[in-house]
Amino acid sequence: EPEVTQTPSHQVTQMGQEVILRCVPISNHLYFYWYRQILGQKVEFLVSFYNNEISEKSEIFDDQFSVERPDGSNFTLKIRSTKLEDSAMYFCASSEARGLGNTIYFGEGSWLTVV
Amino acid sequence: AQSVTQLDSHVSVSEGTPVLLRCNYSSSYSPSLFWYVQHPNKGLQLLLKYTSAATLVKGINGFEAEFKKSETSFHLTKPSAHMSDAAEYFCVVSGYNNNDMRFGAGTRLTVKP
Numbered sequence: 106e107p108e109v110t111q112t113p114s115h116q117v118t119q120m121g122q123e124v125i126l127r128c129v130p131i132s133n134h135l136y137f138y139w140y141r142q143i144l145g146q147k148v149e150f151l152v153s154f155y156n157n158e159i160s161e162k163s164e165i166f167d168d169q170f171s172v173e174r175p176d177g178s179n180f181t182l183k184i185r186s187t188k189l190e191d192s193a194m195y196f197c198a199s200s201e202a203r204g205l206g207n208t209i210y211f212g213e214g215s216w217l218t219v220v
Numbered sequence: 221a222q223s224v225t226q227l228d229s230h231v232s233v234s235e236g237t238p239v240l241l242r243c244n245y246s247s248s249y250s251p252s253l254f255w256y257v258q259h260p261n262k263g264l265q266l267l268l269k270y271t272s273a274a275t276l277v278k279g280i281n282g283f284e285a286e287f288k289k290s291e292t293s294f295h296l297t298k299p300s301a302h303m304s305d306a307a308e309y310f311c312v313v314s315g316y317n318n319n320d321m322r323f324g325a326g327t328r329l330t331v332k333p
Contacts, residue, residue: 109263148264148310148323196264206252206271209321213263 107131109212111197117218118187126182126215128197137180138198138209139172141165148196154180155203187219222247224311226324234332239283239298241327243311246292253294254312255285258326264310270294281305306331 110129118124130137139151152162154172169191171183180199184191194214200207227242245251255267268279275287281304285296294311311324 111263114261147325150321198264206269208254208266208269210266211256211264213261 107210109197109199109210111195111212111215113215114213115216115218117220120189120219121186124184124187124191124217126184126195126197126217128180128182128212129178130180130197130199131210132178134199134201134210136160136200136203137172137174138200139182140196140198140211141193142196142214143190143193151182151195184217187217189219192217192219222251222313222315222320223322224253224313224324226309226311226327228327229325230328230330232330232332233301235303236300239296239301239305239329241296241309241311241329243294243296243324244292245294245311245313247313247315249315252314253285253287254314254321255279255283255294255296256310256312258308258310260307267296267309301329301331303331303333305329 112127137154140148142148150163152166152172153160169185173181194216196214197212198209200209224245233239250272253270256264257267258264267283268277270277270287278284283298285294287294308326308328310326312321314321
């Protein structure tokens with residue numbers, strides 16, 4: 106069964122460093138997303154991406170964050186100058202379409218620890 | 221605006237007994253509702269979804285959920301728990317725009333032998 110894959114599964118980084126989280130969405134999907142889950146809190150929407158541009162972003166997704174689809178398969182989340190509060194599980198997701206009833210498929214997550 | 225409330229943060233059952241994980245939603249229009257499961261060190265896996273068709277939805281691994289508009293509920297059930305069902309379960313509501321997916325806080329299911 107097709108799946109969303111994410112790398113790395115776990116990364117430890119020092120505060121102030123840049124981090125890139127990588128994702129390979131399901132191949133025929135057109136919409137891509139990043140969500141995050143801070144330990145003990147709800148899963149939160151960060152950003153959605155379609156047709157090589159951001160379609161929507163939450164208030165969490167500030168200038169510290171950026172997304173990119175550098176080639177035909179990868180979808181990356183870059184976090185510049187990481188802060189302690191960026192420590193979270195980051196989920197990449199993709200869907201065939203948008204709208205009512207469309208299913209978003211999630212990857213296994215990348216656990217980021219900022220020290 | 222839409223939201224979900226998972227009424228129990230932790231549910232513990234014995235193997236072979238029924239499972240009930242409760243979810244109430246709030247939405248200003250007809251929502252889509254999902255249940256996702258997260259096993260330890262695994263991603264979010266779709267269990268089932270409701271999209272305004274049949275109100276009783278069957279999912280994978282013997283789970284099902286019933287959409288009750290009058291009660292604004294979408295509780296997840298399984299007749300007989302298995303040890304492999306131990307995981308975190310998330311109720312999710314979505315509107316027209318998938319970006320509107322709102323997650324509940326999650327319910328941790330423990331299955332005792």
